[in-house]
Amino acid sequence: MIVTCAHDRNAFVWTYSDGVWNPSLVILRIEYAAIDCKWSPDGRKFAVASGAKCVPVCHYEEENSWWVSKMIKKPHKSTVLCVAWHPNSQLIATGSSDFKCRLFSAYVEATDDSQDMGPLAGENPASFAEMYHDWSANGWVHCVDWSPSGNVLAFGAHDSSLHVVTFGGGAPVTQVVRFTFLPLCTVKFISDAAILGGGHDCNPAVFANIGAGWAFSEFCDKKPAAEKKAEVATSGAAAARAMFQNKTKTGQTQSKESMNDNSWQKHQSPVTFMQQLNPASSTCSEFSTTALDGRIAVWKLPEMDLNHGAMGL
Amino acid sequence: TPRTTRVRSDGTTMADDAAVTAEVEARKGSVTSLVTQKNYVGALTAALADPEKVLASKNADVKSANAAVVFQVIDAVEDKEIDGVLEGLDPLVMDLLMKYVYKGLSTPENANSLLKWHAKVLERAGPGGIVRAMTDRKTV
Numbered sequence: 003m004i005v006t007c008a009h010d011r012n013a014f015v016w017t018y019s020d021g022v023w024n025p026s027l028v029i030l031r032i033e034y035a036a037i038d039c040k041w042s043p044d045g046r047k048f049a050v051a052s053g054a055k056c057v058p059v060c061h062y063e064e065e066n067s068w069w070v071s072k073m074i075k076k077p078h079k080s081t082v083l084c085v086a087w088h089p090n091s092q093l094i095a096t097g098s099s100d101f102k103c104r105l106f107s108a109y110v111e112a113t114d115d116s117q118d119m120g121p122l123a124g125e126n127p128a129s130f131a132e133m134y135h136d137w138s139a140n141g142w143v144h145c146v147d148w149s150p151s152g153n154v155l156a157f158g159a160h161d162s163s164l165h166v167v168t169f170g171g172g173a174p175v176t177q178v179v180r181f182t183f184l185p186l187c188t189v190k191f192i193s194d195a196a197i198l199g200g201g202h203d204c205n206p207a208v209f210a211n212i213g214a215g216w217a218f219s220e221f222c223d224k225k226p227a228a229e230k231k232a233e234v235a236t237s238g239a240a241a242a243r244a245m246f247q248n249k250t251k252t253g254q255t256q257s258k259e260s261m262n263d264n265s266w267q268k269h270q271s272p273v274t275f276m277q278q279l280n281p282a283s284s285t286c287s288e289f290s291t292t293a294l295d296g297r298i299a300v301w302k303l304p305e306m307d308l309n310h311g312a313m314g315l
Numbered sequence: 316t317p318r319t320t321r322v323r324s325d326g327t328t329m330a331d332d333a334a335v336t337a338e339v340e341a342r343k344g345s346v347t348s349l350v351t352q353k354n355y356v357g358a359l360t361a362a363l364a365d366p367e368k369v370l371a372s373k374n375a376d377v378k379s380a381n382a383a384v385v386f387q388v389i390d391a392v393e394d395k396e397i398d399g400v401l402e403g404l405d406p407l408v409m410d411l412l413m414k415y416v417y418k419g420l421s422t423p424e425n426a427n428s429l430l431k432w433h434a435k436v437l438e439r440a441g442p443g444g445i446v447r448a449m450t451d452r453k454t455v
Contacts, residue, residue: 140447140450140451140452141446141450160446160450161446161447161450161451162442162443162444162446162447163447180406180407180410180443180447181441181443182439182440182441182442182443182444183441183442183443184442184443184446185443185446
């Protein structure tokens with residue numbers, strides 16, 4: 003099944019039979035756009051992040067053969083931009099444009115067996131839509147993701163920061179990584195010790211936990227070694243000729259080498275989404291990225307020039 | 316309630332303002348003496364230390380007074396010494412400095428030296444530092 007949602011305030015669940023995908027409308031009961039939707043890991047529920055400051059969580063009701071939505075509303079003060087299900091399918095983390103990331107209970111008695119507290123083992127079980135924790139950032143929280151073990155939560159905010167929250171009995175511990183490049187739009191754990199962030203630098207960035215805490219490690223896309231440098235004319239008639247030649251070749255007045263040329267990158271526009279491609283496992287060996295330039299790129303981690311040991315791969 | 320502790324509509328009190336004004340005065344005193352001794356690293360660190368009260372204040376005069384203390388250090392440091400002064404500066408302090416550079420660039424005075432500082436801070440803090448200076452609701 004595929005779930006899709008749109009700014010037209012609707013969501014559809016598509017089922018495949020006889021070579022055709024059949025949509026079935028889900029009544030979300032929201033008055034504003036649906037921004038993001040995610041299946042729970044067990045595939046029995048899905049959550050929709052919406053501009054109506056709420057998160058409808060939908061499960062299937064057999065008697066009426068339709069998807070029913072229950073709302074997680076308070077205390078979102080603004081649009082919910084992203085949602086992430088915990089591996090136990092009963093906890094949801096949301097990121098909102100009110101600068102906060104929140105953790106809610108998504109335990110639905112009708113679909114779930116018994117309540118599993120996951121990483122919040124010592125705390126009082128809460129009923130559906132009650133909030134367990136919240137964390138603040140200095141910008142919109144664009145993306146949120148859980149580690150494969152479910153013990154670590156990471157969210158990226160628009161102030162060029164990545165917040166990593168570790169649950170380990172007792173109160174959750176947060177570490178904020180403030181990095182030097184542009185904000186992230188999407189975040190994905192590739193193992194329990196490494197996070198990939200894709201954002202406005204058009205290049206997936208690796209953050210690794212190397213004992214002393216989480217820190218930015220390296221970018222995935224590396225500039226290939228410079229080929230033989232062409233001679234750059236700097237004076238008189240030769241320079242003028244070079245300028246016009248470059249204008250016709252690249253549309254800029256300077257030569258490619260002297261500009262900040264990023265045509266060597268796989269993506270030329272902000273990376274908006276990342277997805278693990280290898281079958282479900284606790285480490286990612288292959289992932290895809292999509293960007294605003296309309297390209298989908300597939301990356302094979304073992305073949306890439308990265309510090310694999312530090313990433314726990 | 317006494318006049319000094321009555322809470323105004325924006326959540327501040329006269330006592331808060333008095334406390335932060337006193338703090339800025341003290342900071343100005345210590346920074347001026349450090350600048351005269353030509354200890355620019357110490358002066359910059361002192362000027363940018365403990366910014367919480369000034370950031371939280373809603374009083375524009377207090378913020379301008381504190382900014383003047385920071386600009387006092389920026390004006391005193393020669394262009395070729397900027398690298399030395401920024402060396403080893405804590406990343407959070409670097410972000411705060413970037414906010415002050417932008418505040419200074421909002422008026423035409425000292426644009427030349429501020430632009431040089433901007434370039435040097437940008438080398439270290441990157442575009443992420445600019446993003447944080449722009450997005451933080453707590454302004455200088």
